[in-house]
Amino acid sequence: MAFLFRWLLRLASAAIVLAVIAVVLVYYLAARSLPDYDKTLAVAGTDGEIEIVRDNSAVPHIFAGSDDDAFYGLGYAHAQDRLWQMVLLRRTVQGRLSEVFGRRTLDTDILMRRLDLYPLATRSVAAQDPETRAALRAYxxxxxxRITEINEQSLGRGAPEFFLFNAPIAPWQPADSIALxxxxxxxxxxxxxxEILRARTSLLLxxxxxxxDILPDIPGDGTAALPDYASLLPGATMPRYASAPATDHTAxxxxxxxxxxxxxxxxAAAPxxxxxGGTLLANDPHLGYTAPSTWYLARLQLQSGDVIGGTIPGIPAVMLGRSKRLAWGITSSYLDDQDLHIEELNPDNPEQYRTPDGWKRFETRRSIVEIRDAAPVTVTLRWTDNGPVLPRSRFELETITPPGHVVSMSWTALSDEDSSMSGALKLMQAGSVEEAFEASKAYVAPSQMLTVMDRESVGLKLxxxxxxxxxxxxxxGRIPSxxxxxxxxxxxxxxxxxxxxWIDPxxxxxxxxxxxxxxxxxxxxxxxxxGDSQRVMRWRQLxxxxEVHTRDSFIEAQLDTVSPAARTLLPLIGRDLWYTGEAAAEGTPERQRARALDLLxxxxxxxxxxxxxxxxxAAWVRALQDRLIRDELGPLANDYDHVEPLFIERVFRNVDGAGKWCDVIRSVAVESCSDIAxxxxxxxxxxxGERYGTALESLRWGDAHQALHKHAVLGDIPVLRYFVNxxxxxxxxxxxxxxxVSSGKGDDPFLSVHGATYRGVYDxxxxxxxxxxxSTGQSGHFLSRHYDDLGTLWRRGEYIPMSLDADLARAASIGVTRLVQE
Incomplete structure (x- = not known):
């Protein structure tokens, strides 16, 4: 027995030693890719010395003698901190994810090949002005x-993810930035x-x-009567599975x-x-939460004047921020820049589609998708005059496409003369609202609302x-045609x-x-x-x-958490419930309902x-909307996974007879809206009660409404997800x-997954x-202290200074990188 115990002890000790060695080896290899911010490096292709000063939040302040060298420095800094993110985005737009991740990303690759975004970006290089092409080359x-440095000095392949997913890194090209x-x-x-959801719903309603009611227009004039979706295709037999549950969950x-x-x-506020007495501007763009964030803070020394603000790794521009003369912010315009078209196939030749002038052959091209650990797949890409043909199996298109037809898409981004990059670079050089608006004429896609201010004026433009x-x-343009x-x-x-x-209203x-x-x-x-019918009401009020505003009042507005929707809906849905219930014993549903109503x-x-x-x-109105629509829409109700306040308001105010939604059509009784509420x-x-307990007073909204910043690839891997998310x-x-914005899905429907990933206030x-x-930090390396340090401030509603004072940046620096000519 003693002999067996000694050997078991030895084996256990050996296993522990091997595990420790493995952990140390993994940490060593992963840590090799942590960037060194304090060094001098000889590089090729610069006009002079470039100095990258990292302040205490790892924001790079890039000082250079020419604009091209400044963009060179930005490219180097982006690659130091976010190389994996940049390569992943490039592979996404190229339709080459499956080379690394196998068949699980095949549908994404096929869709990206069909949209043809990367070839369009390649051809759009010629549409940029000479200064932009030079900036793209320098970047x-x-x-x-940085890639050369990683290879020559064995710097851990540049990021830990490259050890897990062996993805050779091709040199960066100017077209790559336009593609992003x-x-x-x-x-x-x-x-x-x-459009798809409206068409699917119209087949049932x-x-x-x-x-x-269920897809309400924002209040205001200008909406004309629309035809029923099925009536647009006379003679076609429409499929009647519009209620099929959504299945589009492509990796x-x-x-x-x-x-x-x-x-x-x-x-923005005028003086x-x-x-x-100076202009003010606040901006917080909302995107899906990711780790790392979409945004990367940087400062560039340009000949037209220094700029500082938010950049996107892979793109050589400060997309939002300020210079000494101008500040600018962006919001999604919600321009209707996409249309779907139902294309009729020639029954005698499926390689042709119907046009106003008769049958015409599709423009076709074959594309080979390489797949890790599997045979490659050849895809035939098809285009019509209206745009690329979308895969019928995606986005529930099969539920609205008649037999013998396909769906194509028109979209402003499908241009091979896209000069948006030139517009972004010109905007950084503008010195007035008028100059900014002039620079914005080069923008093609995405469409944005551009908010700008100089020292005297404020403006807003689509x-x-x-x-x-x-x-x-x-x-x-509201449903496929x-x-x-x-x-x-x-x-x-x-x-x-x-x-x-608008300028100076x-x-x-x-x-x-x-x-x-x-x-x-x-x-x-x-x-x-x-995108909004509610926030704007609170914004107007604030x-x-x-009479006058300050930087702090703008910050207060950015961080305001009062819900106009809650203030509007609660008096409507609870008007017949408050203080009308009879006494109920502790532990009964009636007592719990009374306690909840008293709190609200x-x-x-x-x-x-x-x-x-x-x-x-939040749980009440979510359950309420589901009860209102489930009997009419069936499984299609799953697609309405976020509450629409205008719908509930229409129902409870009985606008145009919308109160009909309260009656359950499959029951004998006639239910009132108060019954459903x-x-x-x-x-x-x-x-x-099942999820958080029955003690209502001790509930916390934050327990349900946690912001999840998820790593795009490692975020679902057991154990590892606790380190990267x-x-x-x-x-x-x-x-x-x-x-x-809550996820609306699964066991955590109130998990926050979309919001302000950047906040800036300029005075x-x-x-x-x-x-x-x-919302996270500068680094994309999960072993770096700068992976989530800014996220701690973001969560508390705090900020860091946005200064163009070079001495201040140097005084608080954590390292200075000097790029010198070879």
Missing amino acids: AAGINA VKLMALQLSGQFRD PDPERLA LSPVPERGMAGASNAW DRSAG VGAMPRRDPAHQSQ PGWIEANRWQGTLPEADHPS SGGIVGNTNNKVVDRPFPLHVSYNW MQGR ANWNGEMNEHLPEPLIY RMALDDALVWI IRQSTSGGDFTLERG FADPDSSVFVT
């Missing part, structure tokens, strides 16, 4: 200098998903009034789910609305190409004069929360689908609530992470200015008091 050279702009346009586009797909396309807040549609368009009818086809783009813009404040900005009839309407009756609508009321309210509250309380208890909600009364922050 690419800086990235490649197009990829960003895809990530910010959701109009075609709305032929009554146009009920369709207007690493850049296409946002419905409601998860870009959003944002931005506003007479500023307490300090930038990006606006499609020109025929006034006789059958669906006005027959592609062979001339009136449904795009007729180029609208002139610059039709882009909505009489009220002295401009702003956008993705709300409806113009009330013009089709086809100058901009969009029917807007902006008009004081004394709540001011603030979605504070420490309060129980936001969780009770009471049953939904009970549903919510049962769910809360970042979870934080947060305030706010879907309809607050401090926006945190030209004291420019160096301007501040900014991102």
